[in-house]
Amino acid sequence: xxxxxxxxxxxxxxxxxxxxxxxxxxxxxxxxxxxxxxxxxxxxxxxxxxxxxxxxxxxxxxxxxxxxxxxxxxxxxxxxxxxxxxxxxxxxxxxxxxxxxxxxxxxxxxxxxxxxxxxxxxxxxxxxxxxxxxxxxxxx
Amino acid sequence: xxxxxxxxxxxxxxxxxxxxxxxxxxxxxxxxxxxxxxxxxxxxxxxxxxxxxxxxxxxxxxxxxxxxxxxxxxxxxxxxxxxxxxxxxxxxxxxxxxxxxxxxxxxxxxxxxxxxxxxxxxxxxxxxxxxxxxxxxxxxxxxxxxxxxxxxxxxxxx
Numbered sequence: 484x485x486x487x488x489x490x491x492x493x494x495x496x497x498x499x500x501x502x503x504x505x506x507x508x509x510x511x512x513x514x515x516x517x518x519x520x521x522x523x524x525x526x527x528x529x530x531x532x533x534x535x536x537x538x539x540x541x542x543x544x545x546x547x548x549x550x551x552x553x554x555x556x557x558x559x560x561x562x563x564x565x566x567x568x569x570x571x572x573x574x575x576x577x578x579x580x581x582x583x584x585x586x587x588x589x590x591x592x593x594x595x596x597x598x599x600x601x602x603x604x605x606x607x608x609x610x611x612x613x614x615x616x617x618x619x620x621x622x623x
Numbered sequence: 624x625x626x627x628x629x630x631x632x633x634x635x636x637x638x639x640x641x642x643x644x645x646x647x648x649x650x651x652x653x654x655x656x657x658x659x660x661x662x663x664x665x666x667x668x669x670x671x672x673x674x675x676x677x678x679x680x681x682x683x684x685x686x687x688x689x690x691x692x693x694x695x696x697x698x699x700x701x702x703x704x705x706x707x708x709x710x711x712x713x714x715x716x717x718x719x720x721x722x723x724x725x726x727x728x729x730x731x732x733x734x735x736x737x738x739x740x741x742x743x744x745x746x747x748x749x750x751x752x753x754x755x756x757x758x759x760x761x762x763x764x765x766x767x768x769x770x771x772x773x774x775x776x777x778x779x780x781x
Contacts, residue, residue, distance in 0.1 A: 560643040588714045591663035617749030
């Protein structure tokens with residue numbers, strides 16, 4: 484099993500079966516050490532982990548792998564309700580998805596959009612070769 | 624002028640958020656809603672001043688970053704509960720659902736959850752150095768300034 488931290492729910496881990504790519508959530512006290520982080524946008528699962536100095540991205544029943552030189556990630560708001568997340572590995576698009584923004588209806592406290600948006604966090608984690616290298620090295 | 628806002632004669636306090644910014648979804652031309660948010664924001668900023676004072680006092684008395692972090696997160700949660708008296712049931716429901724999914728608590732993170740969340744983020748970005756620094760980050764996050772929302776709600780920056 485590949486163990487990931489669950490970004491969407493803080494006190495859980497995600498177990499990713501490398502053969503079937505099925506996922507299940509377990510309590511954070513699960514003994515296995517996380518080698519990456521996963522989360523959900525609606526019901527859709529996304530995960531990233533590092534192994535053999537490569538970054539691996541799991542989405543839609545597939546795992547894509549590449550090094551930090553060849554990864555490009557963008558996430559932009561396309562309207563007040565939606566964002567658009569794109570991830571390229573070696574110039575090929577591996578994820579291209581619009582999803583609903585998770586904004587506070589009450590702006591008075593200020594809003595950290597990333598706190599409740601895994602794909603926004605992921606795009607910041609993968610925003611540059613340097614940040615991807617730091618993520619890969621963090622699990623080394 | 625801040626890059627996240629545009630002048631807007633129809634807005635309650637003269638500015639609306641630009642497209643793509645965090646507050647784009649909020650209608651700042653709705654005067655009553657803007658007044659309500661201004662009241663909540665002012666209470667929040669008063670709470671920030673009290674919290675800043677608490678932090679200075681606790682530091683002067685030799686409290687650890689962990690002790691101060693606990694206090695900061697708990698105080699912010701109390702403020703969030705207090706602010707809900709101004710909100711509609713629908714607004715409260717949205718806020719509670721977000722927090723229940725993320726923290727299994729309708730108000731927000733416990734100090735331990737805030738610590739865990741920040742520690743994991745710092746580790747993944749290669750910036751983790753010590754637990755004490757993580758608590759310092761928790762304290763910083765609880766005191767973050769947001770001049771954009773102050774401008775949109777007609778509150779002078781401090």
